[in-house]
Amino acid sequence: MATMPTFTPTLPPALTASPTVSTTIAPLLPLVDVPPCSPPSASSHLWMAHPIPPEANDWASTYYPYGSTAGGEYLIHHGVDLVNPEGTPVLAAGAGTVFYAGDDRERVFGPQPNFYGRLVIVRMDREYHGQPVFTLYGHLSAIVVQEGQGVEMGQKLGEVGATGIALGSHLHFEVRVTDPYGYYATRNPELWIGPHPGRGLIAGQVLGEDGEPLPEVRLALYPAHDPQHPQREGWTYASRGVNSDEEWFENLVWGDVPAGEWAVVAHLPGQRLRQRVTVRPGEISWVCLQPPAGPTKVSPGKTSMSYLGRQCL
Numbered sequence: 001m002a003t004m005p006t007f008t009p010t011l012p013p014a015l016t017a018s019p020t021v022s023t024t025i026a027p028l029l030p031l032v033d034v035p036p037c038s039p040p041s042a043s044s045h046l047w048m049a050h051p052i053p054p055e056a057n058d059w060a061s062t063y064y065p066y067g068s069t070a071g072g073e074y075l076i077h078h079g080v081d082l083v084n085p086e087g088t089p090v091l092a093a094g095a096g097t098v099f100y101a102g103d104d105r106e107r108v109f110g111p112q113p114n115f116y117g118r119l120v121i122v123r124m125d126r127e128y129h130g131q132p133v134f135t136l137y138g139h140l141s142a143i144v145v146q147e148g149q150g151v152e153m154g155q156k157l158g159e160v161g162a163t164g165i166a167l168g169s170h171l172h173f174e175v176r177v178t179d180p181y182g183y184y185a186t187r188n189p190e191l192w193i194g195p196h197p198g199r200g201l202i203a204g205q206v207l208g209e210d211g212e213p214l215p216e217v218r219l220a221l222y223p224a225h226d227p228q229h230p231q232r233e234g235w236t237y238a239s240r241g242v243n244s245d246e247e248w249f250e251n252l253v254w255g256d257v258p259a260g261e262w263a264v265v266a267h268l269p270g271q272r273l274r275q276r277v278t279v280r281p282g283e284i285s286w287v288c289l290q291p292p293a294g295p296t297k298v299s300p301g302k303t304s305m306s307y308l309g310r311q312c313l
Contacts, residue, residue, distance in 0.1 A: 029267070032292065034275045039286030042247035045128060046194040046201075046282070048093040049153050051137060051173050052160075056088045059196075060173075060255060066188040067237030067251070069216065076241045078186040079136070079174035086141050086169045088160040092151045093135050093173070093193065096124040099180050101143050101157075104164070109136065110183050116172065117163020118143055121180050122151060129246060134180040138172035139163050177246075184241055190255035191245055191284070200279040202254040204287035206236045206266045211290070213251045215239035217266050221254060224261035224276055236266075252287075264289065 050058040060080040064070045068077055100107065100121040105114050109121070116138035124133040141161025145151060162169045175192050179185040195201060206217045215238050220230040236251045237244070244250050252264075259281045266273045266289045273289040 030271045031265075032271055032273050034273050034289050034292065036275065036277070037286070037288040039284075040248055042245070044284055045192055046284075047126065048135070048175075048189075048192045048194065049091070050082075050193055051091050051093045051135075052082045052084060052171060053089055053091060057082060057084050060190060060193075061170075062232055062234070062254075065234060066186075066190065066253065067242040068235045069238055071218070071235065072216075076238045078183060078242060079138075079172050080189045081170045081172055082160075083168070083170040084160045086159070086161050088171075089156050090120075090137050090140060090158045090160060090171055092122055092153055092155045092157055094122075094124050094126065094153045096122040096135070096151060098145050098147050098149045098151060098157075099123045099134060101145050101147055101149075109181055110164075115164050117166065118158070118161065119164075120145060120157045122157070123180065128177055131178045132180075134176040136172075136174040136176060136180075138174070139166040139170060141169075185243070187243055187245055188250070188253050190253050191248065191250070193255070195256045195282060198281050199256045199258050200281055201284045202252075202257055202262070202264065202277055202279060202287060203248055203250040203284050204252050204264070204289070205250060206252060206268075206273075207288070207290040209291050209293070213237070214268070215251075217268065219252060219267070220265045221257070222263045222265065224263050227263060230265075248284075 052058040061083055064077055064081060066077055066080055103118050104116050110116055118140040119136060119138045120143055122135045127133060137157055139161055140158040143158040145157050160169055160171050173189055175187045175189045176182055176185045177187055206214045208214050214236060217236040219234040221232040222230050232254060234254060257279045259279050261278055263274055263276050264287045275287045275289055277285050277287050279285050
């Protein structure tokens with residue numbers, strides 16, 4: 001959120017390497033192929049719209065995703081960021097009623113006053129498992145709605161800014177369940193926002209041998225046909241402060257992945273786990289990576305690729 005670096009986003013229509021991507025040779029770790037697993041019996045709730053208009057940057061940053069510390073660089077992220085110039089319109093992700101519109105100097109919605117700066121919180125008309133759902137729009141430069149006002153999906157709420165503790169101009173967007181004041185009541189917004197056309201999501205778990213979720217495991221996403229060139233890097237959720245979905249129980253999400261065949265690699269101490277996954281438009285595809293208990297199939301290789309640059313998809 002606010003502790004992210006400033007940069008100008010690049011929005012390629014397909015997965016293409018960024019000029020800032022570089023590779024390094026690292027000691028080869030065994031690459032273990034993990035067979036696919038059954039997804040949880042979970043329903044998709046991709047009923048929210050992107051909170052930025054499509055003619056601007058309506059893509060969530062892949063540099064600092066929900067639940068991450070960007071590799072230990074920043075605070076644990078409780079939402080997603082959409083980097084845009086100041087004044088870019090901010091839109092309601094769905095129909096609802098404005099719960100709060102103002103700043104957070106006196107009414108505190110984060111870990112400290114003036115954390116989000118100017119913000120709008122909308123109580124959505126739709127609920128989740130009988131619980132109220134709230135969307136938070138932070139670091140705004142201007143607000144054009146007021147408390148108690150009804151809003152429709154796509155209606156302008158305000159404008160992108162850099163208020164609060166933001167280091168650069170961007171929208172910080174959160175989904176909170178049950179408690180609008182709950183900094184620790186967030187869920188991953190990418191499991192709520194419908195993906196762009198021709199794209200889907202990957203959600204899943206990285207577990208230890210004991211079946212417990214592993215925090216802040218480094219991840220890489222490769223095209224299945226090109227295992228030497230990762231297209232995204234990410235991390236599993238940090239161990240404290242963020243929540244998995246009540247149905248999915250995930251600790252990793254990649255949003256807006258082009259439909260096709262992919263491979264997810266988790267970098268564990270002493271080994272890498274790989275699982276192939278098919279992404280379908282408008283759907284959530286599931287992966288689960290856990291060290292096998294029995295004999296494993298180790299794939300040969302000569303180098304390990306370290307993805308050091310930023311890729312915005």
